[in-house]
Amino acid sequence: MRALWQRFTLIGRLSLLALLVLFLVALLAPMIAPHDPTETNLHLRLAQSPGYPLGCDQDGQCLFSRLVYGTRLTLLIGFLARGLALLVGVGIGLAAGFWGGWIDWLLMRVVDVFLAFPSLLLAIAISMVLGQGVATVILAIAVVGWAETARIVRGAALEIRGAEFVMAARALGASDLRIMLTHILPNCLPLITVIFAMGMATAILSEASLSFLGLGVDLSQPTWGSMVSLGRDYLIPHPRLSLYPGLCIGLVVILFNVLGDELRDLLDPGRKGQMT
Amino acid sequence: MLEYTIRRLFGTVPVLLGILFIAFVVLYLIPGDPAKTLAGPRASEETIQRIAKDMGLDQPLHERFLRYLGRVLRGDLGMSMVNDRPVMTSILEKFPYTLRLALLALVISVVTGLLAGTLSALLQRTIWDRLITMLSVAGISVPIFLTGLILLYVFAVQLRWFPTSAFGAKTMFMALFLPALTLGIRSGAFLARITRSTMIEVFNEDYIRTARAKGLSPFRILWRHALFNALIPIVTVVALDLSSFLSGSVIVETIFELPGLGRFAMEAISKRDYPVIQGVVLFSAVVFVGINLLVDLLYAYLNPRVRDEMLQARGNS
Numbered sequence: 001m002r003a004l005w006q007r008f009t010l011i012g013r014l015s016l017l018a019l020l021v022l023f024l025v026a027l028l029a030p031m032i033a034p035h036d037p038t039e040t041n042l043h044l045r046l047a048q049s050p051g052y053p054l055g056c057d058q059d060g061q062c063l064f065s066r067l068v069y070g071t072r073l074t075l076l077i078g079f080l081a082r083g084l085a086l087l088v089g090v091g092i093g094l095a096a097g098f099w100g101g102w103i104d105w106l107l108m109r110v111v112d113v114f115l116a117f118p119s120l121l122l123a124i125a126i127s128m129v130l131g132q133g134v135a136t137v138i139l140a141i142a143v144v145g146w147a148e149t150a151r152i153v154r155g156a157a158l159e160i161r162g163a164e165f166v167m168a169a170r171a172l173g174a175s176d177l178r179i180m181l182t183h184i185l186p187n188c189l190p191l192i193t194v195i196f197a198m199g200m201a202t203a204i205l206s207e208a209s210l211s212f213l214g215l216g217v218d219l220s221q222p223t224w225g226s227m228v229s230l231g232r233d234y235l236i237p238h239p240r241l242s243l244y245p246g247l248c249i250g251l252v253v254i255l256f257n258v259l260g261d262e263l264r265d266l267l268d269p270g271r272k273g274q275m276t
Numbered sequence: 277m278l279e280y281t282i283r284r285l286f287g288t289v290p291v292l293l294g295i296l297f298i299a300f301v302v303l304y305l306i307p308g309d310p311a312k313t314l315a316g317p318r319a320s321e322e323t324i325q326r327i328a329k330d331m332g333l334d335q336p337l338h339e340r341f342l343r344y345l346g347r348v349l350r351g352d353l354g355m356s357m358v359n360d361r362p363v364m365t366s367i368l369e370k371f372p373y374t375l376r377l378a379l380l381a382l383v384i385s386v387v388t389g390l391l392a393g394t395l396s397a398l399l400q401r402t403i404w405d406r407l408i409t410m411l412s413v414a415g416i417s418v419p420i421f422l423t424g425l426i427l428l429y430v431f432a433v434q435l436r437w438f439p440t441s442a443f444g445a446k447t448m449f450m451a452l453f454l455p456a457l458t459l460g461i462r463s464g465a466f467l468a469r470i471t472r473s474t475m476i477e478v479f480n481e482d483y484i485r486t487a488r489a490k491g492l493s494p495f496r497i498l499w500r501h502a503l504f505n506a507l508i509p510i511v512t513v514v515a516l517d518l519s520s521f522l523s524g525s526v527i528v529e530t531i532f533e534l535p536g537l538g539r540f541a542m543e544a545i546s547k548r549d550y551p552v553i554q555g556v557v558l559f560s561a562v563v564f565v566g567i568n569l570l571v572d573l574l575y576a577y578l579n580p581r582v583r584d585e586m587l588q589a590r591g592n593s
Contacts, residue, residue, distance in 0.1 A: 109290045109291055109294060110294065112291045112294070113291055113294035113295050113298060115564075116291060116295055116561040116564045116565050116568075117295070117298070117557060117560070117561050117564075118519075118520060118523035118557070118560045118561070118564070120526055120527075121523060121526065121541060121553075121556065121557050121560060122557065124526075124541075124545055124553075125302050125553060125557055126302075128545065128548075128553070129302060129305045201417065205419055208419050208421075209419065209420070209421065209527060212419075212421045212527065213526065213527065213530070213542065213545075215545070225419075228419075228421060228422065228425070229421075232425065235425065235428075235429055235433070236429075236433055239425075239429055242422075242425055243422075243425075243426075246418075246419060246421070246422035246425065247422070249418075249419050249422065250414070250417050250418040250419060250422060253417035253418070253419070254413055254414060254417040257413055257416065257417050258413060261413075
């Protein structure tokens with residue numbers, strides 16, 4: 001871990017630190033936010049007032065507090081959605097790459113089908129079927145995201161399958177499952193780490209897009225995407241209502257993208273400079 | 277080439293079937309009884325039953341799927357629940373807007389992406405390279421609705437160079453420019469990254485050294501040798517972008533009030549007009565498969581090695 005830290009460039013270290021700070025903000029939201037994010041004060045609609053660092057929004061809620069609390073849901077949804085997509089994607093990718101043959105053919109056709117759907121529309125359709133809620137958003141993003149992971153992991157598994165240590169393990173009588181979990185999976189881990197970091201960026205963008213269209217978690221809970229959406233009607237003359245949460249999303253996504261780039265260059269030098 | 281084309285065409289059949297199945301299942305899973313919804317709140321039990329029978333809802337699932345398949349193959353995507361128009365007619369009506377938007381966005385993305393990426397690769401490790409890289413990371417990270425809202429605020433609201441809504445535009449170009457720019461910035465940034473890394477890889481190839489040693493002009497090397505060989509990953513990205521633009525950019529069309537496919541889908545979603553949503557999703561997925569097919573055929577045509585590899589791989593398995 002320490003060796004990895006030392007191999008990061010300055011920008012990589014900064015983005016990792018910034019992400020850690022954001023996690024702390026999410027954890028300590030009640031201590032940082034000066035107000036309850038859902039507390040409305042109609043006298044302060046769209047007003048600037050002492051004690052409200054960024055002023056108030058259209059419902060007289062403290063904009064800064066909402067941003068702070070928004071960190072929670074944004075990161076939580078991103079992590080869980082990404083984790084779920086990764087679990088399914090890695091499982092299917094390993095199975096397809098390791099066994100090959102008709103299993104590979106079938107699984108990859110399923111992957112093709114999922115990749116063919118426009119991701120946002122598919123997520124929208126899923127959230128319609130399941131109804132609004134945090135779990136729905138997580139599931140919708142995971143369903144959209146697992147296929148890409150499966151395809152990449154399958155490629156890696158396919159390469160590793162032919163390696164000598166895999167043949168050796170097989171000669172020793174190791175079961176398929178054992179070879180997959182103890183020989184192939186660990187060798188895919190660097191790649192999986194990279195996919196995870198990059199995927200966090202996409203997941204957060206998807207959540208924001210769904211919330212922006214009013215199809216995310218219900219609007220009483222602050223997420224950055226829904227804040228941009230609600231602020232849209234007050235763009236003139238209060239662009240800040242949409243701008244600040246929008247910038248927060250951009251910032252987190254940049255941080256995850258930079259981290260992903262950095263990890264890829266370090267962990268997976270073969271792909272240096274390529275997109276994962 | 278013919279054998280490859282036929283094989284590739286047949287290869288899309290299972291994927292298309294899968295797409296149809298999922299589009300069908302999503303509608304099937306939606307809570308609530310569609311016959312009841314269609315009949316209205318005050319309909320009698322008898323009416324609901326009759327409508328259910330008319331819609332074939334009393335049949336088993338696999339039969340309904342086969343029937344759905346048959347309808348779709350005849351180009352019938354069902355009727356809108358809101359205005360009783362065939363979904364296909366509406367899609368074909370909205371598609372031209374989305375198509376024009378997609379093409380304009382693609383031009384913006386390809387021009388900026390290729391230029392920025394090539395410059396970045398040529399000026400590797402200079403301050404310009406760093407700047408372009410930073411801008412492109414920012415470009416792919418900023419959510420599309422933020423870019424859209426900022427462009428709308430600055431150029432339409434403050435400077436009044438463009439209309440705030442497509443309905444108020446004097447010409448088609450004026451209506452399309454800001455939304456196309458919004459889409460183009462994002463995919464251009466992505467393309468710049470791909471172009472940069474591919475170009476750097478290509479610059480290290482032997483044939484570039486040979487071309488240099490032959491004394492070819494740098495411009496000719498860049499144009500004829502480097503760019504041409506970097507084309508495959510670039511074309512892949514461009515094709516992906518095109519199909520995502522064509523599926524109707526829900527967010528951009530909503531922000532700029534463009535009457536295209538994306539906005540159509542969004543309206544259908546807010547009115548819970550399920551056949552329309554299903555139709556648009558299906559249409560987009562089929563467009564995606566079609567574009568992918570074309571790109572693959574293009575590769576095989578441009579690069580015989582790709583085609584031979586695939587035919588060989590199929591022969592072995």
